[in-house]
Amino acid sequence: MSELTFEQMLDESFKTIRTGEIVSGEVIDVKPDYIILNIGYKSDGILSKAEYTNDLSIDLTEKVKIGDKLDVKVLKVNDGEGQVSLTHKRLVMDKGSKILEDAFNEKTTVKGVVTQIPNNKGVIVVVDDVRVFIPAGLLSDVYEKDLSKFMDKEIEFLMQEYDPKQRRYIGNRKELITAQKAKALEEVLSKIKVGDTVEGTVKNVTDFGAFIDLGGIDGLLHIKEMSWGRIESAKKLYKAGDKVKVLIKEINGNRISLSTKFEDENPWKDLSARFPVGSVVTGKVARMTDFGAFIQLEGGVDALLHVSQISKNHIEKPSDVLKIGDEVTAEVTEVNEENNRISLSVRAMLQPKKKEENADDNGEEYATVDVESVVAAQAEEEAKEAPAVEAPVEEAPVVEAAPAEEAPAEEAAPAEE
Template identity: 45%
Template sequence: MSNIRVAESAGFCFGVKRAIEMAYEAIGVEPKLYSYGQLIHNKTVTDDLASKGLEIVENLDGLTEGTLLIRSHGVGKALYDEAEAKGLKILDGTCPFVKKIHNIVHDKLAEGLGIIIVGDGTHPEVIGINGWCENAAVILEDEEAAKTKEIPEKEKYAVVVQTTFRQAKFDKILEILQDRGVNMEVHNTICSATEKRQTEAEELSKTVDKMIVIGGKNSSNTQKLVEICAKNCGNTVHIETICDLVLNNFGKDDKIGITAGASTPPAIIKEVVVTMSEALENAVQNLGGSEEATFEQMLEESLVTLHTGDVVKGTVIQVVNEEVSVNLGFKSDGIIARGEFSSDPTVIPSKTVQPGDEIEVFVVRVNDGDGNVMLSRKRIEAQKGIEEIEAAYNDKAVVTGTVTNVVKGGLIAVVNGVNVFIPSSQVSNRFIEDLSVFNGQELEFNIIEVDRVKRRFIGGRKALVEQEIAAKRAALFETIQAGSRVNGTVSRLTDFGAFVDLGGVDGLIHISEMSWGRISNPKEVLKEGQEVEVFVLDVDKEKGKISLSLKDADKNPWKLAAEKYAVGSIVEGKVVRMVPFGAFVELEPGVDGLVHISQIANKHVVKPEDELKVGEIINVKVLEVNPEQKKISLSKRQADAPVEEAPAEEAATEE
């Protein structure tokens, strides 16, 4: 009986699968959907997506609207900038492993390091990586390039590698660079799934008579699999679909191995396995038959009751690195990735479920490419959450959500597992420049728009905030009185004063009420967010206005002015202001006196500026004090007058 073995890691990789899922989810939702290059090196999937409305573009020329889906290979920063400038919406399907490389080269270049990329310079992934370091990287495709290519002198290089590159080959290139004396920090960015797929293919090809590699003819990672298998198994064939398979080349006693590239859908792999199993089974029956179950039968028996889209119950086996393994009672265990556990990023799986817990899950994929069933708990949350949101919309009820992201134009809040968009105009009853202050906060709001087909849910806080403010305003105006002291927070500064939040209602401190001394700008005294104690000067309930002051009446310097500045005394002061009829002199903060132009000097003064300058310290004689009117008359002329000498006769008499 023929032995057919399928590599566990054959088929779709995480990144490709994610991009394909994004495409199918966007079809019908986005009016105009484009992909920048082919999402996948598989004609069956590409044709199906095209028939459903996905248009492939190689550049953005002529595009002015629509949604651009970035494939898992990723693209350079310049394309994002161009798309944004054209007003295109972006769905980023870049593989997280590739996105990590983008961040590394971008950050390391900013730190002053040179960049070396090990990989195929013509491959879209490498081209995209280079686009995140200003296309300034040294690209090494093989060992020969590592030996001969010019590497400009740099204090240090950061080395990254194409995700599908072979580890052994990468290690040899690193040895060469080390021998050349390149000072480098190495980032091994080979995708673990790629390495696992290649390792499995290598081991499997050593144990079989014939090897089948399924995948696109233009697929880089598939070509590497073919190369690896051919070294160990001379009878290695590369096919794209079952149509390329010549069954006559396989005998009933052959040991056959099957693997597939990252762009090969599970359905194509299954079709090859089933077709070969049927053909070889018929060959056995023609030779006398066999009661052994076929590979297809065993496969179908294990999967017959499990389908994509099913909602089933399972038992938690373990939680490792926040990835939850679930026993479904089927051939393969299910896996809930961290990102599929909950829409709330603050939820930690290991603190939510324990081994032995029974949970309800949604089947995303029967085979995730690694032989596991891909599950989601988040989608069940979302389904229930949508129903609750619709009920809240119909009942005009208030919901509570946690802000998980600040995006262009507003906030994203999660309500029962569902993302709700709150436009910036609906976040509050006034414009808020920096929305990042809400990130991570729990907010209450109403649902103001629901479109279940497009999964579009919009929330609004504006009306709710206005209601809260109205209630707080009414409560405050019932209790606040002129003459009282209250605490508040400076909410806004202007040229003429400061607004203070007294608990939902703002009162105004005019600049003249900020200090007994002279100030030119409120920022000299206060800053936004500062806690202050203020005095209530006036309350106008009809106009909704409250006048406040920072000046303590008990510390009014005019109360002691008559005693401190007795008539006839000579005191020191600072010239602070000129007027046509004289100069004002500050005796202390809050107490100014006037030196009339006639009292400036013992001569005729045309302009005060001819004799005095602002900021000058002078001696003055107190002529008159009126605390009630806050007026003090001063004389520089009399303070400067020399003491007259006594007549000679009087002096002699005194002696």
């Protein structure tokens, strides 16, 4: 048996490798663009940045250090320069692809970080270096106008499509959210019923109300249900994150309507006893419309002073004689507790004073309230600017003259006969 040469013995001391084989190596040098590994072969392995990651902006010296262990796949046993060409990225991608395949077949969820938002048409999520596209329509169960909030966030989703040959990986987060909400709704509905009082967290506030998280499912607190009084803006009362105690008003399928109008705090309760018809009340103008002014009598109780009841004189619109904040005294003419309505009248207060007519030349009376003072002032202004008011006095002689001229005519008639 012939003796082996030194070179042959050296070659036999190293393991053999094949293209596609997965080997473990130790980092012996790191440069910004490539890594050198000892893989137990007669030649060192070279791992380029492009075969380490898809993110070419990184500096490898910041990610890897000498002595680190890496699992790599052999691309070429000899890259032409006597070195072994390696890849780490493809090994990771194989692992990621297997994760996605299992998730697709078994209908299980996967998690990944959003790395791109192409033209706001969807997001790209990376799962072990495999890029999964989730279209905007499959990103949520509600319309998402701005997708930038998902950037760099880890999200969970289901696999809609899996085609490694075409490198087509499509995710679906909408289906997952819908299923989670259905389960959450079932759990919440098993614990609550109409009439219950629960605590929730304000999730979002809109012009028409606030959405309250009741523990995995949202309920709507409409602006009309936020107070017994009138609310100008829901955003002035609540903000995201606020804790709020709410009443379950209605449950309709997956919709839950909420209210903060608790019956024991109802200011309209026993209203007839506090504001009986015929009583005189004083309040401040809270708001106005073309048909009347709403007078706040107490917190949550606004009464309507119709434009026709503001004065004995004609008023075109309430803002002609009133402004927000004015104090008005009027008589209660109607109380409707069922519909939470109170009607007021300033004119009604003038009725008992009919016996005191001839108070002035025009025979008009004014209530001792600000409203009538304004009306009276307007009447005086019109009187000064209208001398034609004396016209009826000039017509008086004409009315008297007619009989004087007719008298002779009646006597002359027999003479003609």
